Amino acid sequence: MVEKKRTETATANAEAPARSSGDAPLAKTWTTQKARVSVAKAYKMFVGGAFVRSESGRYFQVQGARGSDADPDPETVNVPRGSRKDVRDAVLVAKNALGGWEKRTAFNRGQILYRLAEVMESRRPELVQSLVRSGLAEVAAAAEVDASIDRAVFYAGFSDKYFSLLASSNPVAGPHFNFSVPESMGVIGVVAPERPSLLGLVSTVLPVVTGGNTCVAIASAADPRTAIVWSECVATSDMPGGVINVITGHAKELSPHLAKHREVIGIDAWIVDADLRRTVESEGADNVKRVKTHVPMDAEGWLDERTGQGLGWIERFLETKTVWHPVGV
Amino acid sequence: MTSHENGNGTGTTSLFRAGASAPRGGRFALFEPPPVDAVAVEERAAALAKRSIKKATKVAGLKLAISMMDLTTLEGKDTPGKVRQLCQKALRPLDSDGSIGPCAAICVYPNLVPVAKEVLRGSSVKVASVATAFPSGQSPLAVKLDDTRRAVDLGADEIDMVIDRGAMLVGDYGKVFDEIAATKEACGPAHLKVILETGELGSYDIVRKASEIAIAAGGDFIKTSTGKIQPAATPPVTLVMLEAIRDHYYATGRRIGMKPAGGVRTAKQALHYLVIVKETLGDAWLTPDLFRFGASALLNDVLMQLEKERTGNYQASEDFSKD
Numbered sequence: 001m002v003e004k005k006r007t008e009t010a011t012a013n014a015e016a017p018a019r020s021s022g023d024a025p026l027a028k029t030w031t032t033q034k035a036r037v038s039v040a041k042a043y044k045m046f047v048g049g050a051f052v053r054s055e056s057g058r059y060f061q062v063q064g065a066r067g068s069d070a071d072p073d074p075e076t077v078n079v080p081r082g083s084r085k086d087v088r089d090a091v092l093v094a095k096n097a098l099g100g101w102e103k104r105t106a107f108n109r110g111q112i113l114y115r116l117a118e119v120m121e122s123r124r125p126e127l128v129q130s131l132v133r134s135g136l137a138e139v140a141a142a143a144e145v146d147a148s149i150d151r152a153v154f155y156a157g158f159s160d161k162y163f164s165l166l167a168s169s170n171p172v173a174g175p176h177f178n179f180s181v182p183e184s185m186g187v188i189g190v191v192a193p194e195r196p197s198l199l200g201l202v203s204t205v206l207p208v209v210t211g212g213n214t215c216v217a218i219a220s221a222a223d224p225r226t227a228i229v230w231s232e233c234v235a236t237s238d239m240p241g242g243v244i245n246v247i248t249g250h251a252k253e254l255s256p257h258l259a260k261h262r263e264v265i266g267i268d269a270w271i272v273d274a275d276l277r278r279t280v281e282s283e284g285a286d287n288v289k290r291v292k293t294h295v296p297m298d299a300e301g302w303l304d305e306r307t308g309q310g311l312g313w314i315e316r317f318l319e320t321k322t323v324w325h326p327v328g329v
Numbered sequence: 330m331t332s333h334e335n336g337n338g339t340g341t342t343s344l345f346r347a348g349a350s351a352p353r354g355g356r357f358a359l360f361e362p363p364p365v366d367a368v369a370v371e372e373r374a375a376a377l378a379k380r381s382i383k384k385a386t387k388v389a390g391l392k393l394a395i396s397m398m399d400l401t402t403l404e405g406k407d408t409p410g411k412v413r414q415l416c417q418k419a420l421r422p423l424d425s426d427g428s429i430g431p432c433a434a435i436c437v438y439p440n441l442v443p444v445a446k447e448v449l450r451g452s453s454v455k456v457a458s459v460a461t462a463f464p465s466g467q468s469p470l471a472v473k474l475d476d477t478r479r480a481v482d483l484g485a486d487e488i489d490m491v492i493d494r495g496a497m498l499v500g501d502y503g504k505v506f507d508e509i510a511a512t513k514e515a516c517g518p519a520h521l522k523v524i525l526e527t528g529e530l531g532s533y534d535i536v537r538k539a540s541e542i543a544i545a546a547g548g549d550f551i552k553t554s555t556g557k558i559q560p561a562a563t564p565p566v567t568l569v570m571l572e573a574i575r576d577h578y579y580a581t582g583r584r585i586g587m588k589p590a591g592g593v594r595t596a597k598q599a600l601h602y603l604v605i606v607k608e609t610l611g612d613a614w615l616t617p618d619l620f621r622f623g624a625s626a627l628l629n630d631v632l633m634q635l636e637k638e639r640t641g642n643y644q645a646s647e648d649f650s651k652d
Contacts, residue, residue: 088643095646262645286642 049241561591590623
């Protein structure tokens, strides 16, 4: 039996070189057959390091331009429509990931963020393609991806520096040393701006995790696909599962739940709708969350290194601990 | 010691024990429980866990679960302070709402029984003590019986004993039976829960056999696990044990209690266990006298869910007392 199998394999192997060394040129041999069915991606949310569908089973549809004839995505794709329960599950996962993440050394967190930049660079064409699908011009898409990668490098570098910049030794009237040191807060909710879908998400999520927090982000509903492609970068970048969680769906439905959840200690919401901003603010008051609501900046604002990134972005979700220590003999 | 209403008082003689003149364990060489269909048991346990329980039903179920909880601390680092704190938690699980609780019992090591007894005096919360060389049970019988008697003398209302899994696995069922029966005698008025440590038994068939031996030897409760071994309580293993209890009830009319312990961490899991009990044994078993959860982390999750139902907001774990 085994012998027979071996013979079969040998025969199969023997045929292969015969085919390529025949009359047909190599290029023709390797041309894809016309009848091939391309594999379209099932877009899923990113929770706890895994790609999941919504527990509700709901989807919403995203229209997009097809990049080319070879683009496997159809013009209309289904993306999971996250629910209140998805938010809750993600918060739980983020809470469980917190201990491990904040205990890592700042240097190690920086290494992981740099690794994220590396993976984003290698997936650059994919990120650009995704943005083009969402309606951006090729040039604009490329610029947005470049800025996003640079932002990851920026926060990777800042990871082991913000502490020394924000901590202080304070002069006090008495025989005490007095130190203020920044500490991570916990699980932070992020409502990413609709546009720019990639740079907005990267610019809001990365400073939060740089400071040792974990986060649950609600991706842009206008272009959730790019957020998912970016999540694939996160998934392959040594980032521990649960540190960055990306929920797709409607911000109007999800952000009040994120604001209400008592385990979420801070929320950074970039929302156009003034009523929704107010709702997030009032719902967040229940556990005295640190609520930051903003009217989203325009694309130039996000692209600009002076407004779209900085030490202040990290500082927004840090808690300051002040220690009094008696001066020795 | 209050009398339990399930007819398991010490005066009652089990049908299996009546008139046994030969060495009591001997008959189990011949005794063969029905085989367990592992696939069917797992499917059924999984199917019962799919039921969705919401709103008022959920609140009622969770409050029932709290009343069935044996709050447990079984660690080398247990101190009188920790046990007192746990007792307070059992008496009033949620400080902001006195209508929730109390729990069924506190489960501790024998040395800490007097501490718990003192705090719980005058309340309905019982004190359970592990005994018989917990958790391994690998000590001479005399030591195990002495352990049991001392725990009872110190004031334990309930004794959680472990069976000799080694004897069970080599097929020395007589030894297992005799040790349980002797421990039951040593318990005197205290209730006896028999821990099978299903995670070490290896198959559902052995779990079923161990359940029947424990029941026949006089156990008032059968309990899945010590909490020291993984896997601890699982829905399928609980179902197998509940079926043993059910068949014993059909044969004799005697009601045996069940206690899954270890591994029940979330409110949802607790509700699923209650569904399994109701579907297997009926409403009669949905009482702290016949069903208990052995848990420590479970209580806080249940409280968080109850607060979520009351306020509409998901809760933060920091807002609930640990231990």
